[in-house]
Amino acid sequence: xxxxxxxxxxxxxxxxxxxxxxxxxxxxxxxxxxxxxxxxxxxxxxxxxxxxxxxxxxxxxxxxxxxxxxxxxxxxxxxxxxxxxxxxxxxxxxxxxxxxxxxxxxxxxxxxxxxxxxxxxxxxxxxxxxxxxxxxxxxxxxxxxxxxxx
Amino acid sequence: xxxxxxxxxxxxxxxxxxxxxxxxxxxxxxxxxxxxxxxxxxxxxxxxxxxxxxxxxxxxxxxxxxxxxxxxxxxxxxxxxxxxxxxxxxxxxxxxxxxxxxxxxxxxxxxxxxxxxxxxxxxxxxxxxxxxxxxxxxxxxxxxxxxxxxxxxxxxxxxxxxxxxxxxxxxxxxxxxxxxxxxxxxxxxxxxxxxxxxxxxxxxxxxxxxxxxxxxxxxxxxxxxxxxxxxxxxxxxxxxxx
Numbered sequence: 001x002x003x004x005x006x007x008x009x010x011x012x013x014x015x016x017x018x019x020x021x022x023x024x025x026x027x028x029x030x031x032x033x034x035x036x037x038x039x040x041x042x043x044x045x046x047x048x049x050x051x052x053x054x055x056x057x058x059x060x061x062x063x064x065x066x067x068x069x070x071x072x073x074x075x076x077x078x079x080x081x082x083x084x085x086x087x088x089x090x091x092x093x094x095x096x097x098x099x100x101x102x103x104x105x106x107x108x109x110x111x112x113x114x115x116x117x118x119x120x121x122x123x124x125x126x127x128x129x130x131x132x133x134x135x136x137x138x139x140x141x142x143x144x145x146x147x148x149x150x
Numbered sequence: 151x152x153x154x155x156x157x158x159x160x161x162x163x164x165x166x167x168x169x170x171x172x173x174x175x176x177x178x179x180x181x182x183x184x185x186x187x188x189x190x191x192x193x194x195x196x197x198x199x200x201x202x203x204x205x206x207x208x209x210x211x212x213x214x215x216x217x218x219x220x221x222x223x224x225x226x227x228x229x230x231x232x233x234x235x236x237x238x239x240x241x242x243x244x245x246x247x248x249x250x251x252x253x254x255x256x257x258x259x260x261x262x263x264x265x266x267x268x269x270x271x272x273x274x275x276x277x278x279x280x281x282x283x284x285x286x287x288x289x290x291x292x293x294x295x296x297x298x299x300x301x302x303x304x305x306x307x308x309x310x311x312x313x314x315x316x317x318x319x320x321x322x323x324x325x326x327x328x329x330x331x332x333x334x335x336x337x338x339x340x341x342x343x344x345x346x347x348x349x350x351x352x353x354x355x356x357x358x359x360x361x362x363x364x365x366x367x368x369x370x371x372x373x374x375x376x377x378x379x380x381x382x383x384x385x386x387x388x389x390x391x392x
Contacts, residue, residue, distance in 0.1 A: 009210075009213075009217065012214060012218075013214065013218050013221055016222075017221055039199075042167075042202060043167065081203075085203050085204060085206075088200050088201065088204040092201075103201070106163070106166040106167065113163045113168045113169065116168065125159070127163075128160065128163055129159075131162040131163055131166055132159070132161075132194075135162050135165070136194075138201075139194070139196070139197040142197060148196045148197055148199075148200060
């Protein structure tokens with residue numbers, strides 16, 4: 001997301017410090033520890049992105065292809081995660097490009113709906129509609145694979 | 151478009167974090183009082199929670215572990231750069247508890263290791279129960295010489311993670327440790343770790359074993375550092391896991 005390993009490490013460190021400072025507020029009724037930590041790290045990364053200049057942000061890649069996979073310490077876990085990743089990527093790929101674009105710009109790029117409307121030159125209402133449709137389609141796809149419930 | 155429809159149209163941008171702070175707070179307030187939008191937000195949030203899985207895992211460098219440990223152990227942790235969020239916190243930050251800094255640091259590191267690369271997951275899984283049903287808390291209560299001690303067990307089945315947060319433990323004595331046991335009817339207690347609390351009697355212990363099938367968690371005082379293969383005394387801190 002950040003396109004800078006140093007910034008990524010800063011984001012992870014600060015997210016963990018934030019989690020640590022708020023550890024007593026963890027409520028298992030609201031979700032898993034995994035989700036809590038992932039959200040904290042992602043939000044911290046977005047904070048970094050939004051503190052940067054728009055020009056710098058536009059030049060950033062949304063995803064890095066150079067990431068080196070974690071050495072598998074547990075072959076079963078590695079295989080399972082690989083299959084889960086493949087399913088989520090398939091779900092993203094199944095979206096119409098304009099819907100996938102708004103999700104990627106918002107989730108990985110940290111752009112607001114107003115910024116996305118400006119960037120893509122579509123009406124704000126269209127951006128909101130595409131986000132909703134994209135998440136509904138992703139949900140439908142992932143439910144079919146048993147990856148999300150409800 | 152009615153006010154409700156307008157706010158409902160903002161739920162998807164809200165779960166994606168694509169609203170300005172003021173808008174976000176308005177939506178959050180609406181969701182708190184609107185069952186329809188709350189259900190929608192919950193459903194879409196679970197979808198958004200899967201999105202990071204699409205990204206390749208990256209092994210965190212060893213130095214990151216040291217950085218987090220160092221930052222967590224620093225005396226002025228409150229000054230750590232954590233205040234730049236544009237999102238309103240779901241809850242206000244509680245007063246810091248300096249006495250538990252080392253143990254939370256240890257927990258953070260344990261969790262960092264567990265989610266190395268941020269995306270460690272147990273898997274492509276069969277349809278699972280809702281996330282809110284996957285983590286459970288239990289309480290261990292002290293008796294007799296350990297009557298002031300207490301522990302909270304967090305069983306996060308979604309992540310295969312069990313944390314035990316001890317408070318108010320007396321020091322175990324020179325050359326002694328506390329040993330943690332899982333007990334089920336008809337079987338010998340299973341030792342799952344030894345530990346020594348910090349000077350305030352606090353400690354977070356990561357249990358590398360599922361609680362499934364066990365009915366009681368208990369703590370005894372045993373010879374250190376390795377503990378005993380079987381408890382040498384009656385436990386004075388224990389609780390049911392159901």
